[in-house]
Amino acid sequence: MVPLKRRKTVPSDTGSTGTDGGPTRFPQVVLFLLERKMGASRRAFLSKLGRQKGFQVEEVFSETVTHVISENNYGDEVRTWLHSQGGGPGRAAPVLLLDISWYTESMRAGRPVEILDAHKLQEQQTSETEVVLFLVSSYACQRRTTLDNQNSTVTDALSLLAENAELSEEDGRGVAFRRAAAVLKALPATVTDTSQLRGLPCLGEHSLRVIREILENGASSEVDSTKQSERFKALKVLTGIFGVGAKTADRWFREGIHDLHRLRASGQTLNRAQQAGLDHYDDLNQPVSRAEADAIGDIVRNAVVSVSAEARVALTGGFRRGKPAGHDVDFLVTHPEEGREVGLMPKVVSWLESQGFLLYQKITRNSYLESKDGPGRAASNMDRFERCFSIFKLPEGENRGAEEPETENASRTETARRWRAVRVDLVVSPISQFAFAQLGWTGSKLFERELRRWAGHEKAMSLSSHALYDNKQSRYLRAASEEEIFAHLGLEFVPPSERNA
Known part of the structure; x- marks a missing residue:
């Protein structure tokens, strides 16, 4: 099908009048000329001619239109356009789709002529076998x-x-x-x-x-x-500040704060996270490369091994799904012996601070108790693991990939600092919950939402990043791997690289 050209919207000041602004001679007939293939100048000429003949010709399609006139278009093309204008099958009164020949004959006759089959738009001769249809699952x-x-x-x-x-x-x-x-x-x-x-x-x-x-x-x-919306552009900038959510950004916008300059001049009281986010705004809104993520991974593993040689570190998030870049880097930490993960986070963070790798950090404690807060409660996308929200100070030598070698001409005076700020989340999980945590933190966000929806609607189960609970059997279903979780849910295993919903 040839694409439909977007029509120009022109306010009508003569849409309900005939010659010289007088009443229309045929009030039961309301015409609209489709500009596609007709052209703007020809459409304007024909519209003016119709009004001079006493016809009501609308500039803008509306519910009052009874006849749509087009030139060199097929019926299915015009119906597609009509549907986009809200004039589809649900319309109170069906609109007639007619060829330009009916219009010109009506102009010659000075009245609406009888509609013959030849005046009706022809259908495009396209075999169903030529249309490539797609089939995908609901979830x-x-x-x-x-x-x-x-x-x-x-x-x-x-x-x-x-x-x-x-x-x-x-x-x-x-x-x-x-x-x-x-x-x-x-x-x-x-x-x-x-x-x-x-x-x-x-x-x-x-x-x-x-x-x-x-x-x-x-x-x-x-x-x-x-x-182009001022509100959208402002909220994009403001929520780009680490620690600022939609509610805060909307409040600031309503107070006249639309950009960083106005925020800095406003005297707003910022919390520690927001102040750090504002201080390092440019860095934190620059994509993190895979090379940088790997470099941070090396630093995190050194930190973890320094406090527990047996502990494990896994890269999660978009990078685990194969993305070449992201807005932050997520790591999951566990210990092969249940309970030995307790106390790891403060020691790891202390090591990172002592080595000068942290510009900001905030630790939240693990507040999940299976016996009390199991997944049988209301579904939530937020888990309750111990975690550290941080901003890393990544040295320049650590974040340059093989494709970005230092050159002789690299100016040493371009910048005084030789590092960049990067958002990093560290999450600690007990080994018994590690498979669920890894699944939940790998994403994508919609893929995880759909997993939970499938579990609840199709399997009468409750899934979270902590556990899987069978509501019919009133018991937890244990899993040591993501494959086992998919099996419990009756789903074919989907590898991380294919979860980019």
């Missing part, structure tokens, strides 16, 4: 989603709308957009027409409207306006 945890995204233009747009919804604390709408994006990420080929999406799950009307507009016009007006 993201049943799908294999690699980093090879064939529909990034569309998924990036949906993700941006999800982010905007989340910044507005409209989590339900955000999840809907992210589920729609996840479906498209899992497709093995590029979507070229919305007909290929028939029967796919998680694609609501709003998401489909955005997808359709991008496929037809190459862009989404809603996405474009969101990008």
Whole structure:
């Protein structure tokens, strides 16, 4: 199908009048001329001609339109456009889709002529076998989603709308957009027409409207306006400060704080985390490379081994899923002997501080008790492990990958410091919960959400980053590996590299 060109929206000042602004001669007929393939100047000329003949010709499509006139378009193309305007099957009164020939004959006759079959739009002769349809499972945890995204233009747009919804604390709408994006990420080929999406799950009307507009016009007006929104741009900047959430950013925005300069001049009282986030804003909003993550991993392992030779350290998060870059680095620490992990965190943090690797750190204690706080309680994406939220001071020599050798011309006066700040989370888990913790901290966030949804809706189980509980049998299901957890859930094992929903 040839993409539909986005029509220009022009306010109408003559839409309900005929010659010289007088009343229309045919009030039961309300016309709209589709600009696609007709062109703006020809459409303007024909619209003016129609009004001079006493026809009501609208500039903007609305519920009052009874006849849509197009030139050189197929019926399915115009119906696709009509659906994007809210004029689909659910419309109170169906709209007639007519060829330009009916309009010109009506102009010659000076009245609406009888509608013949020849005046009706023809259907595109496309065999069903020529349309590539996709099939995917309803749950993201049943799908294999690699980093090879064939529909990034569309998924990036949906993700941006999800982010905007989340910044507005409209989590339900955000999840809907992210589920729609996840479906498209899992497709093995590029979507070229919305007909290929028939029967796919998680694609609501709003998401489909955005997808359709991008496929037809190459862009989404809603996405474009969101990008230009002062509120969105301000909240993006403010939530980019470590320690600042959507609520705080929204409050600051309403107080007139739209950027870092205004925040610094406002005299706002910041907590330790926010002050550190503001101090190191540029570094923390620069992507962390895989080479940098590996360098930090070496430092963390040295710290852990220095306090316990038997303890284990595992890289989690996006880097475990194979991502080449991320916004932070996550590590999971455990000990092969249950209980020996207790007390590790303060010692590891103390070692890192003594070596000058920490610019900021905050430790939270483990508050999870299986007997009291098991996964039978209300589902939550937040676990209760002992963890350290930190900002690392990564020396320059540690963060340069093999592809970035120092050159003779590298200016020593460009910067006085030879390090960069990086966000790092350290999490300590008992060995009995390690498989669940590793699964939960590997992500992606939507993949984990879908795992929990599958467990609850399909298996009557409760899954968290601590444990899996069978509500029917009233017992915990133990697991020493991620493979065992998937088996308990009746799911085919999905390796980390294919969890990029």
